[in-house]
Amino acid sequence: MASNQTSLHDVKFSIPIQDVEQQTTLEIEEKDFIDYSKRSQWLRAAVLGANDGLISTASLMMGVGAVKQDIKAMILTGFAGLVAGACSMAIGEFVSVYSQLDIEVAQMKRDKKRIAVVGGGGERKEEEEREGEKESLPNPVQAAAASALAFSVGAMVPLLAASFIREYKVRVGVVVGAVSLALVVFGWLGATLGKAPAARAAIRVLVGGWVAMAITFGLTMLIGSSGL
Template identity: 35%
Template sequence: MSDLPGPDGVELTPRPHDAEPHAGEGLNSRLNWLRAGVLGANDGIVSTAGLVMGVAGATADRGPILVAGVAGLAAGALSMAAGEYVSVSTQRDSELALLEKERRELDDDPVDELQELAALYVDKGLTDDLALQVAEQLTERDALGAHAEAELGIDPDDITNPWEAAFASMLAFTIGALLPLLTITLVVADARVPVTVASVTVALALTGWASARFGYGPSGRAVVRNVAGGLFAMGVTYAIGSMLGTHV
């Protein structure tokens, strides 16, 4: 890779930052796993914690709490997997259809497509001559990839996978749901509610931090959002369970 002239005559060598994601490194797949995994874990923690806290508010009997928690875990995990599969499959079908359309256009009118690609680079700030030169070189190397990135924002080599999203979501939901379920059923009756609240708070803080860390976002806001939402859900369901438990 050749050096480029930089400020004050200093020669610069183009290279990516090691700490940042770049195209061709499976960024789309990584974000797909991250989104499905974080969503699944958070939903597993919050929904199962809310469910078992609601039942715990109505009864101190360990049996109903365990049954409700296991049923909620199974139903939630399967629901998350099915929902992710359908959602990502729709996205994948759209991406493949757009790529096929672009492939046909390249076969039918390559000259017009080359001009269109050059115009896109002009819109991004390149001069006409440089934009055409870049478009020609990228077209020679990978015409479909160049058009897909510039026009559609799609990497043909990194199409979203619905099975990956479904499995990641189901697994993450199950792991997240096990924490409040095991905590509230194994801890003695007098301490199960505060211990469950404490463990869920820590878990939500960790998932919030992890989502921010791997998604290159601010961690503080993600942690506060996760914890606040989870505590609100548990508080509401426990209050509802307590009211119903005294009247049913």
């Protein structure tokens, strides 16, 4: 009889302790998830924007280099790609974030009307929450500037790599090497900040950049050799 009471007593107190531990673990995991998910906005505008600038500008330079070995043509092409890409990224980000801003502002206005109609004791509290949400609204100008800057940083890598090398084959090799190193760094950095597998992300970004440069180089050489 005494042993039965003891086992029941143990069961009674062991279950709440396990529940508390599981709840604590879930709260920690949820907190970590929320913290890293908040990084998605500036990660996309920074690391991914730089990666876009790197791949697109390098591919343009490799494409022109396939038919024109002149360093001036290659540099001018890369510079034009930098300016055009930065402007495109900035405008696209501005329009996208502004659309998001309009949606959130419209929702806030609807909530404000609902509060005014319903009323109640929680009206002041909800108004304070709305003021806090206004401060956290996305900034289209800031997002556009960040995208343009990130793209420009990535595009500068192949430009600087090719600027001081006259020999064509050496210049192409240096551009490919510099771009490959930067691709690995950008892939690793984006994965590390987002708590994703770094090695896999770096390899994926590197292979993607190689494929983009190879396709651009090959197709441009094919078209250039046909006399078009």
